Amino acid sequence: MIDVDEAQARLIAAAPHLPSETVPLAEAAGRVVTVDVVSMRTQPPFASSAMDGYAVRTADMPGPVRVVGESAAGRRYPRPLGHGEAVRIFTGAPVPEGADAILIQEDAARDGDALTATDTVKPNDHIRALGLDFAAGDTLVAAGTVLAPRHIALAGAGGHAELTVARRPRVAFLATGDELVPPGSPTGPDQIVASITPALAATVRAAGADPIDLGIAPDDRAEIARRCAAGIAEADILVTLGGASVGDHDLVKPALSDLGIEPDFWKVAVRPGKPLMFSSRPLVLGLPGNPVSGAVCAVLFLVPLVKAMQGVTAPLPEVREGILGRDLPANGPRRDHMRAVRSGSTITPASRQDSSMLAVLAASDVLLVRQPHEGPVPAGSPCRYIAL
Numbered sequence: 001m002i003d004v005d006e007a008q009a010r011l012i013a014a015a016p017h018l019p020s021e022t023v024p025l026a027e028a029a030g031r032v033v034t035v036d037v038v039s040m041r042t043q044p045p046f047a048s049s050a051m052d053g054y055a056v057r058t059a060d061m062p063g064p065v066r067v068v069g070e071s072a073a074g075r076r077y078p079r080p081l082g083h084g085e086a087v088r089i090f091t092g093a094p095v096p097e098g099a100d101a102i103l104i105q106e107d108a109a110r111d112g113d114a115l116t117a118t119d120t121v122k123p124n125d126h127i128r129a130l131g132l133d134f135a136a137g138d139t140l141v142a143a144g145t146v147l148a149p150r151h152i153a154l155a156g157a158g159g160h161a162e163l164t165v166a167r168r169p170r171v172a173f174l175a176t177g178d179e180l181v182p183p184g185s186p187t188g189p190d191q192i193v194a195s196i197t198p199a200l201a202a203t204v205r206a207a208g209a210d211p212i213d214l215g216i217a218p219d220d221r222a223e224i225a226r227r228c229a230a231g232i233a234e235a236d237i238l239v240t241l242g243g244a245s246v247g248d249h250d251l252v253k254p255a256l257s258d259l260g261i262e263p264d265f266w267k268v269a270v271r272p273g274k275p276l277m278f279s280s281r282p283l284v285l286g287l288p289g290n291p292v293s294g295a296v297c298a299v300l301f302l303v304p305l306v307k308a309m310q311g312v313t314a315p316l317p318e319v320r321e322g323i324l325g326r327d328l329p330a331n332g333p334r335r336d337h338m339r340a341v342r343s344g345s346t347i348t349p350a351s352r353q354d355s356s357m358l359a360v361l362a363a364s365d366v367l368l369v370r371q372p373h374e375g376p377v378p379a380g381s382p383c384r385y386i387a388l
């Protein structure tokens with residue numbers, strides 16, 4: 001068994017970078033930019049007023065001075081401001097040449113064209129300098145960033161209507177097992193629902209990928225091989241679910257072998273998820289059938305792979321610090337990912353951790369991470385967790 005860090009590192013190292021494509025801004029959220037987004041504009045492109053009031057020369061204040069015109073957003077006052085003059089101005093409007101401050105209207109008394117300040121006004125008050133936000137040539141969003149709405153706003157302000165992003169990885173899921181039926185279908189005796197495919201599809205979609213559901217293959221070596229070959233032809237990554245362990249009906253590894261595919265590694269010191277299998281050429285991730293194992297392995301391995309293929313700078317899940325909410329016995333030889341609830345900084349693992357228990361997973365919002373062979377730890381100790 002290799003450890004989690006090594007498995008993640010090997011996965012990321014093996015991730016091929018996908019080609020880029022351009023998408024309109026409105027469709028860019030969640031995608032990964034593959035080139036730096038460089039500003040084509042300076043913002044603001046002129047010194048502008050931050051308030052409604054009067055553009056003035058502070059040397060003339062408190063006045064009285066004469067109001068000689070108006071500067072509105074989109075329609076500037078066309079002349080420089082002379083001595084003893086002021087201009088009515090509105091938020092976002094260009095500050096006329098010669099003016100050095102905005103007197104807000106709450107601090108102004110006006111009688112016809114005569115304007116007097118009723119409070120002090122200092123140079124640069126309420127003026128947004130040219131280029132305050134960013135300048136042409138600035139890198140607005142670095143390559144490798146997962147685009148959030150805030151990045152999209154900045155790129156748009158910088159003059160971009162489209163962004164260059166990695167193509168979405170296609171991820172095909174094949175469930176295996178004679179006992180499985182799709183959600184919503186009647187379950188015969190000894191049957192259960194193949195519950196994890198829709199969850200993993202949602203997980204990879206949130207990471208920028210397009211999921212493909214290859215359905216359920218029976219425990220038949222030739223049939224699994226046939227369906228795997230179809231998935232490999234159609235997708236960038238094939239994910240198999242179940243049949244990864246050592247039982248007589250765990251046929252994914254032999255079926256892949258029939259296709260000439262041998263894993264780069266099989267079995268990781270991770271709980272849950274020990275029988276995880278990975279091949280880099282072609283890209284195949286064999287996840288264990290226990291649904292919680294699949295969900296946890298998706299967070300630890302599948303999502304980082306999907307992100308790395310899109311060129312994400314930091315593809316691994318963020319490990320945060322918290323305070324343990326209850327006593328824990330010593331951990332075993334595998335890095336453990338206990339389903340837990342976070343309240344403030346307190347992380348309390350559920351008392352039952354079986355990797356078949358979806359109700360416990362659904363009630364959890366974090367995974368408490370425990371290192372292999374960690375000793376017993378009392379409540380109140382520092383701990384580390386990954387948000388779900």
Ligand SMILES: Nc1nc2c(c(=O)[nH]1)N[C@H]1C(S)=C(S)[C@@H](COP(=O)(O)OP(=O)(O)OC[C@H]3O[C@@H](n4cnc5c(N)ncnc54)[C@H](O)[C@@H]3O)O[C@H]1N2
Pocket residue numbers: 175176177179180192193194195196197241242243244245246247250272273274275287288289290291293355
């Ligand atoms: N002798 C050993 N037995 C097992 C070992 C071991 O090291 N030695 N490892 C255990 C661990 S850990 C895990 S995890 C499981 C995983 O085994 P498989 O990947 O072969 O999974 P299956 O046997 O096919 O299924 C396990 C369990 O999950 C249910 N299942 C399968 N697919 C789905 C699905 N798509 N949705 C919902 N549930 C699914 C299946 O019915 C089984 O109940 O092996 C241990 N055994």
Ligand code: MOO
Pocket residue numbers: 270271272273274275288290293355
């Ligand atoms: O690794 Mo298995 O996922 O412990 O149940």
